[in-house]
Amino acid sequence: MxxxxxxxxxxxxxxxxxxxxxxxxxxxxxxxxxxxxxxxxxxxxxxxxxxxxxxxxxxxxxxxxxxxxxxxxxxxxxxxxxxxxxxxxxxxxxxxxIGFLFQNSALLTDFNVFENVAFPLRQHTELPEVLIRDIVLTKLQAVGLRGAANLSPSELSGGMARRVALARAIVFDPxxxxxxxxxxxxxxxxxxxxxxxxxxxxxxxxxxxxxxxxxxxxxxxxxxxxxxxxxxxxxxxxxxxxxxxxxxxxxxxxxxxxxxxxxxxxxxxxxxxxxxxxxx
Amino acid sequence: MNTLVRRNWLLNGIAQLGECGLFFLDILVALPKSLRHFREICRQVWFVGAMSLTIVMTCGMFVGMVLALQLYYTLSIFGGTAALGTVVALSLFRELGPVVTALLFAGRAGTAVTAEIGLMRATDQIDAMEMMAVDPIAYVVAPRYLAGVIAMPLLMCLFNALGILGGHLVGVTWLGVDNGTFWGNMTSTVDLWKDIIDGVWKSLAFGAVVTLIAVFQGYNAPPTSEGVAYSTTRTVVFSAIVILAVDFVMTAFLT
Known part of the structure; x- marks a missing residue:
């Protein structure tokens, strides 16, 4: 073929x-x-x-x-x-x-960047807070947005929101x-x-x-x-x-x-x- | 309206009712799971309850004042102004408190809940939760539903309290009804179970149906700005109709 x-x-x-x-x-x-x-x-x-x-x-x-x-x-x-x-x-x-990166990022608007990435961890695990913090910061570092952890989704540009959504999609190493x-x-x-x-x-x-x-x-x-x-x-x-x-x-x-x-x-x-x- | 359009309209209405019933069952199933999100429930009680306090208390005060004015005029024809406190309290506890609070709640909190969930749907937040294996019924809908059912009777109690205060202000302070007579007649006539608790039952029922309509409309809102606006309007319209219909049925059974 x-x-x-x-x-x-x-x-x-x-x-x-x-x-x-x-x-x-x-x-x-x-x-x-x-x-x-x-x-x-x-x-x-x-x-x-x-x-x-x-x-x-x-x-x-x-x-x-x-x-x-x-x-x-x-x-x-x-x-x-x-x-x-x-x-x-x-x-x-x-x-x-499975991780899914949405076209429009689909970040949860009630949460800041850190909480958005931590959301799946909080919902599916009983990990201690210190470990959640480490995992989230590692993922944010990977997408270059560790410094934006405290920003809310409305403060992000489209590209930044996409990268936060990517950090969230990979938080479980799918x-x-x-x-x-x-x-x-x-x-x-x-x-x-x-x-x-x-x-x-x-x-x-x-x-x-x-x-x-x-x-x-x-x-x-x-x-x-x-x-x-x-x-x-x-x-x-x-x-x-x-x-x-x-x-x-x-x-x-x-x-x-x-x-x-x-x-x-x-x-x-x-x-x-x-x-x-x-x-x- | 021709027969075909009328039949489609009827069938759509029945289908919507059926969907709403199934949605309610989904919420009931998700309720135990949603108790895990206790913080979210508290946040929603604050959002739909505490944030509605201003409108509910202000309206309660004015309704009580208007009620006292109207009733004073009517009672004075028969020389029965001594019963003013009793009639104001009974009107509020048995009817006006639950109904007006529910109408205000639908306008203030119901629309906000519909718009919020509708926008979450339009911006893919609901789909994102599904994709993160988080049940949106348990995380988004059930806490809001529970919060509505909890908040409504509490708001009604405050509405009634402010209403009686308003009635007292007009009846006693302004129109000169005796203070002791106002309170004495009221406390001796109003029955805790028959009058006050019946009102609480009504309020609980209104909380259940109004919040169900709000979350259902929001969850099924078309993902466009027009769709969210339309669903928000439907929340108010359907709530108003259902509140008055349920009120009639409950009044018929409770009296």
Whole structure:
């Protein structure tokens, strides 16, 4: 099989396995038979045009959308567990091993930076305060915000909030971290640091990472594998450099930023001239 | 309104009621777990209770004053102004105290709870908790619900106390009703169990339904600014209707 392909390459023991996923939200088909594997210990990027369901895929992996509960069929397995079959308690137990970085950070506005990072520790452990303090400061140091521990979320810039959310996502040293658009709104310095952090977490702790992103340059620096999703299906996959060189209509349009291609730039609409009243 | 629209409206209403009932069961299940968050419950009692004191006490005072003025006028026609203290107290304990406090509570604390939870939903804070394996019903909803149920009777007691004080101010200090008669008739007629405790039951029921409406509307608010605003309005409208309906039913059973 070629390095760049639109069909699924089976991986011996994937941490995340998606099979024949069909999802319909609000009457719109989001996934139409999507299958993919995320290898353990890898950094995998999910790319695709806006509105193609990348964040929805993350919601499937975390069990926020599940077969049987919603208009969903197919299977999503994480660490061998079928998400659809898990009880709420078992799902919560699994989520303790998953970190999630939200697109808009989703910091708890009632708490300061320190308490936001400490929140999962306080909820799930009986650790002494001194140990919680040490863990939180270690995580904040990793994202360069130890000095901002006493600030409230409203005092943070978008990039700083993203880094605090990242510190919170890694506070339990999870087996899997899901990053939803982690590079949006970051200045080049912060972006570099976040990229380095993703790489470090992956290499030193063996944490599997799935990141949803549009920034090909950043993805090329950190990802081992890219899945390109469009029209509810996997249209290409492979190493970032190989995918960028690939000459399929999908990759050419997406990575070349072309308006014309398999993904229409315009939302379906009646004829332009007719709508403006120029047509005879 | 054509038949189809009317039927959809009815079905949506029934579906909402069903969802609200299931949501209430979720809260009941989560209540024991939420007791772990004792600090959060105290914070919420402060937020919905103590922060409502100004409006409840001020309104209580004015309601008592207006009540004394109106009743004095009516009672004086029959030469019965000596009963002013009794009638003011009974009106407050049995009816006005629980109902007006609940209406004020819905406007002040209910809307705040709906807006707060709705904004938490809109800014992904609720989803973030779910993702951190923290049950938002136990951490966010149940403490607020408990706080509402605890705070409502306490606020009603203060409303009644200030109302009687207002009635005394107008009746005794201004209109010249005898002080001893005012208090004496009141204490000899008002029954602790039949009048005061019945009012407390009503207040507890109002606390339970108003806070349920507030947390339900907030939790299910569409994640947009318009959605949160709409849910906040619905909290006030639904609360007002439900308070008066529950009041009628409880009054029918308690009297």
């Amino acid at each position: 070629s390095a760049v392909t639109a069909s699924i390459d089976s991986i011996a023991e994937p941490l995340v396995q998606v099979r024949d996923l069909h999802t319909r939200l609000g009457g719109k088909v989001i996934f139409d038979g999507l299958s993919l594997d995320v290898p353990r210990g890898s950094v995998t990027a999910i790319m695709g045009p806006s509105g193609t369901g990348k964040t929805t895929l993350l919601r499937h992996i975390t069990g926020q959308l599940r077969a049987g509960f919603d208009d969903v069929s197919g299977s999503v397995r994480v660490a061998g567990e079928d998400i659809a079959r898990l009880s709420r308690a078992a799902l919560f137990a699994l989520r303790e091993k 087996m899997l971290i899901l990053y939803d658009e982690p590079f949006v709104g970051l200045d080049p310095i912060a972006l570099n640091q976040v990229l380095r952090l993703i790489g470090t977490l992956n290499k030193t702790l063996g944490i599997t990472s799935i990141l949803v992103a549009h920034e090909l340059a950043a993805v090329r620096r950190v990802a081992d594998r890219v899945y390109l999703i469009a029209n509810g299906k996997l249209v290409a996959q492979g190493a970032p450099d190989e995918l960028a060189r690939e000459d399929s209509p999908w990759t050419r349009q997406f990575f070349g930023g072309e308006a014309d291609g398999p993904v229409p730039f315009h939302y379906p609409a009646p004829d332009y001239a007719t709508e403006l009243g120029f047509a005879r």
